[in-house]
Amino acid sequence: MRAQAEPQARDPILLMKGITKVYPNGLVANSDVTFEVRKGEIHALVGENGAGKTTLMKVLFGLEKPDEGNIFIKGEEVRITSPNDAIRFGVGMVHQHFMLAPSLTVAENIVLGAEPGKGIWFDRKQAERMCRELGEKYGLPIDPAARIRDVPVGIRQRVEILKALMRGSDILVLDEPTAVLTPQETEELFEALKSLKKMGHTIIFISHKLREVKELSDRVTVMRSGKVVGTSDTSQVTVEEISRMMVGRDVVLRALRPKAADGPSEVRLLVKNVDVVRDGTHVLKDVSLQVRTGEILGVAGVEGNGQVELVEVITGLSSCDKGEIWICGQDATGKSPGEIRDMGLSHIPQDRMVLGVASRASISENLISTRYNKQPVSNGFSLDIKAISKLGQELISRFDIKASSAQQPVGTLSGGNIQKVVIAREFSTGPQVIIANQPTRGIDIGATESAHKYLVEATEIGTAVLLVSADLTEVMSLSNRLIVMYEGQVVAYFDEAQGLDEEEIGLYMLGLKRQEPDEVIASMMGRPVE
């Protein structure tokens, strides 16, 4: 930090003073945090995941009760014990995961809880007019009559923002708003936020994408392991300086991309003409792909375009309605997750708390979940407790998991360390194929760095990697080859991921551009198989 920003004449609209929050498992999420926001600024709150940004905002929004500290809004001390209080004090929040009713219309969602009308009657026309006017006023145009489930993620986010504005929020908190957006949608969001600022709204913008912070914010506060490291004018600091404050050391996130193999190589994973139908609609349609030994095939796409279903079908968590899946030359179609793992597949799941770990079980119990009936952990009947604890210790040190012992429950670790437990388990069984679905979502830069390193290392010993990520920079910098998914189909294939243009990929992600299906298949599968 070059210099602490000079206090200006403007009063802080929000002051959170000495906030301490300890979670029941002993995790100190915020430790004596003081956070100040001025009226009419865009204030970026940055930090690695687990640094305590989200917790601080949950305290502000009344979702978490702080153990210590006070909150002042417009100079007056307030007690916020529920989101209703927060809304009353003019604080609005747009969560990472949208909280909308998918079957209701845009207008219905926006006015929910403050419906116009008489008595028990709901005035739909009035509601739609209000919403349209609101959208126009703030430069966030929407179609009030559309149903939420039919509109893209970018619009849903707009609805969330309008919903907060409708309730009279003048302090707007956005928790990692760009994580799910395409580059184009991000641009539009930024324009809207800037115009909101002009109208006098105050915006708190949580992110760990520093380029965006630099572009958008007036001031930036950096948090690290539950504490505030510093606050300064964004123009006064470089991206490198901010990232050093976040991590506590210099970080260089380089593109590590494995070396492309020369000539033909063995196909480890083959997906052929796979269809998945859910509730009468195709969530996967005629999807084909192949991943060869020693390479990373990236899957780009806005979330919810079939990536989850693709991973589920390959890993055996659900079955496909048509098509075939082959792993290392063995037919894996319709096999159980256990049988597929026995063919040499590892899987880093998108949602580690749901699929990746049993959070109340110990680290070592989580580490053996894919080999609990194999040597040396078990003789097929009874477990070898000594071998388990040895394996636990070995993997904890090899994968640098920060824990007090292998007996510690996984749920008490930080997000990055939980992901390391998953990675340690999945990489240490000598997999032939790794399916990595959003392997670095929500983890800190340090853990991201090592996750990338392990993926590339695995390819060096011949493992085939399918990398699914909504983080375009990640897929583009790690993959050898790249496909783009849109509405359950592979709409583009690039034989060489290096040097591609992000904007162009964005067009494919939005479905504005697509390659001919035959062309996609021919260029991907056309190369000689085996």
Add this chain to the structure above:
Amino acid sequence: MRRNVGFELLRTGVAIAAALVIGFIVTSLVSESPVEAFGYFLKGPFTSIRRFGSFLEAAVPLTFTGLAVSLVFSAGQFNMGAEGQFFIGAVSATAAGILLDLPPVMHTIVCLAAGMIAGAIGGLIPGILKARWNASELVASLMLNYVFLKLGMYLITYHLRDPSAGALVSLPLKETSWLPQFTRNTKLHAGIFVMFLVVFLCYYFLYRTSRGYEARMTGQNISFARYSGVPVLTVMLLIQVLGGAVAGLGGAVEMLGIYRRFQWQTSPGYGFDGVIVAILARNNPLLVPVAAVFLAYLRIGADVMAMYADVSAEMVSIIQAVIILLVTAEAFLAGYRHRLTLKEVKQRASAS
């Protein structure tokens, strides 16, 4: 972790204390001399050798059903069927004890096995319904209790009844099938060794075998188990069968150890008490006997009180209910625990 275990012990202790206080208040409302009545309740089980014995005897079937429920609960499944499994296990042991002619030890073992198999079938049915058609095992096992009760009563009444006896009881079990009793004063019997063996086996199964690991992981997070390659449907089925076998064995042990004829007219209720035991023991097989002894103590104490004072034995249900409510309420003492955590964190921070 140590802090957790200590806290859970404290929580259970406070819950019991609170329940006893409430029990005493209720006693004072209904009794002329509440202090005396409550004295009988607390001291009752220790007032004679016979009572002390009957209090330990009562812990044996509770341990079996507690284990049966704990096993199934550990895998995240429900088991309300221990009642019927225990009952049908006792009926099967009775049948084997009456109909077969075998040398002494052999006969006992065959009878126990008969009880076990009958109980296992009682677990298999809800297990299959769940694994195959995703039918709620809670409902299926609960309803099956009636099926087994009526089936058992049918077998006793029409095929095993002693026509010369005045009441509806079975023919006497052959002496070769009995589990020996230790003393004249009490009915403490060799079944207690079987019980300890089963306690150990359940613990070993859950914490030291691959299958047990599968079951526990399925209970902790079924999506995680499936993702890891655990055959969760097989696990659900297996655990119901094992739970049923343990409950059925419990019924057989009770029959061969305590009774000489089958004389229950209705299900004795150990199955549902098994749920209470499992909850108190937090599904840990090693704690199940402790919880069972505690529950048996409450029961016998209440009986003694009912005998000597003007308070009925049902008062114990109030105490039980309060304990269960407080132990299962996640938020009970959560505030105290949070302050502990906060203090510890601060100490750690100032130490570093």
